[in-house]
Amino acid sequence: MKQILCLSDQPWSTVPTRTQQLMTRLKEAKILFVEPPDKQYRHPARRVRPDLLVVTFPPVPEAREDQRLLRLLRTRKLSRYLLKVMERHRFRKPLLWCTSPEQVELLPAIPYQGLVYDCSQDWLDFPLEWESRLVLDSDVVFAASAGLVEHLSPCSDNIALLPNGVSYPMFTRPDTECPPLLRGINGPVLGFTGTIWNDLDLAPVIHAARSMRHCTFVFVGRREYNPMTTHLTRLPNVMLIDHQLPVDIPDYLARFDVCLHLMRQSDLGSDIVPNRIYEYLASGKPIVAMVYPFQLEHFPDVIYAAHTPQEFIRLCYKALEEPDDWLVKRRKEHGAAAAWSLRAQEVAQILSTNGLY
Numbered sequence: 001m002k003q004i005l006c007l008s009d010q011p012w013s014t015v016p017t018r019t020q021q022l023m024t025r026l027k028e029a030k031i032l033f034v035e036p037p038d039k040q041y042r043h044p045a046r047r048v049r050p051d052l053l054v055v056t057f058p059p060v061p062e063a064r065e066d067q068r069l070l071r072l073l074r075t076r077k078l079s080r081y082l083l084k085v086m087e088r089h090r091f092r093k094p095l096l097w098c099t100s101p102e103q104v105e106l107l108p109a110i111p112y113q114g115l116v117y118d119c120s121q122d123w124l125d126f127p128l129e130w131e132s133r134l135v136l137d138s139d140v141v142f143a144a145s146a147g148l149v150e151h152l153s154p155c156s157d158n159i160a161l162l163p164n165g166v167s168y169p170m171f172t173r174p175d176t177e178c179p180p181l182l183r184g185i186n187g188p189v190l191g192f193t194g195t196i197w198n199d200l201d202l203a204p205v206i207h208a209a210r211s212m213r214h215c216t217f218v219f220v221g222r223r224e225y226n227p228m229t230t231h232l233t234r235l236p237n238v239m240l241i242d243h244q245l246p247v248d249i250p251d252y253l254a255r256f257d258v259c260l261h262l263m264r265q266s267d268l269g270s271d272i273v274p275n276r277i278y279e280y281l282a283s284g285k286p287i288v289a290m291v292y293p294f295q296l297e298h299f300p301d302v303i304y305a306a307h308t309p310q311e312f313i314r315l316c317y318k319a320l321e322e323p324d325d326w327l328v329k330r331r332k333e334h335g336a337a338a339a340w341s342l343r344a345q346e347v348a349q350i351l352s353t354n355g356l357y
């Protein structure tokens with residue numbers, strides 16, 4: 001059985017990350033999933049799947065690029081811990097799966113037979129040299145968007161485009177029920193699922209809620225501090241619902257008449273399609289999305305793309321009046337093509353072609 005040592009940039013979560021989605025679907029592989037440093041590292045390894053163990057790196061001090069001694073001490077501590085964990089679980093020269101440029105510093109200490117780098121975002125906070133070294137050393141590189149492929153291409157000619165995906169069966173199940181919190185709503189519901197980040201531009205929805213008073217605007221998800229949230233809470237036709245389990249999100253989408261996608265300031269210049277879009281597509285519901293000027297529009301055949309708050313309102317009305325069932329079918333086709341199971345099959349095929357799986 002193939003052994004995979006996965007160094008994750010995010011902890012194992014009840015809201016599965018891209019890395020979790022892929023690791024849980026790779027067949028015939030024994031996987032050791034290593035979370036970022038945390039004080040809970042002394043806890044025993046967690047078996048979340050029959051052949052998937054989760055362990056945690058020990059806490060280490062933060063260190064800037066120019067703090068070489070501190071970075072050396074940090075790397076030594078993480079390396080020693082990782083080697084002990086590998087020995088304890090009998091991982092000998094596994095396929096090493098990296099998810100962050102910072103992990104390049106661990107490579108000299110780890111015995112491995114092949115190296116994969118899965119680039120899921122533009123790592124602006126890390127020195128470019130780190131990612132360049134990691135890409136140069138990698139046997140295969142996966143990139144979440146065409147822009148990332150272009151960004152990484154000077155360092156490798158073995159880069160595969162691997163966009164984000166969706167748990168398609170969960171978002172297309174026929175037994176959805178209207179959540180209790182939404183049962184008393186009369187009239188159209190326009191909804192957003194996901195975190196309200198501190199830099200999420202809420203202005204289009206604020207304008208829309210003020211204009212479309214016969215509609216209810218629902219936000220489902222975790223909330224960071226966002227100065228515009230206070231304007232939302234003052235509107236009588238806006239509901240803010242706390243974080244829900246992933247398995248319950250399809251119930252909310254089933255009640256939405258229109259799904260909304262908003263932009264963060266950090267999204268400027270990014271062409272990565274977020275998981276939220278694929279979830280919306282799988283539901284088949286009309287989607288109205290804000291896009292920045294000169295930004296690539298995702299799925300322009302089935303998503304209403306707005307560039308201004310005024311256009312956002314106009315397209316919300318248009319989406320509510322959408323008559324064509326063909327658009328519903330086409331959205332579901334896009335969602336089906338993005339199923340995480342298919343993404344994992346593609347990963348396995350590419351790795352097998354390169355003799356790594």
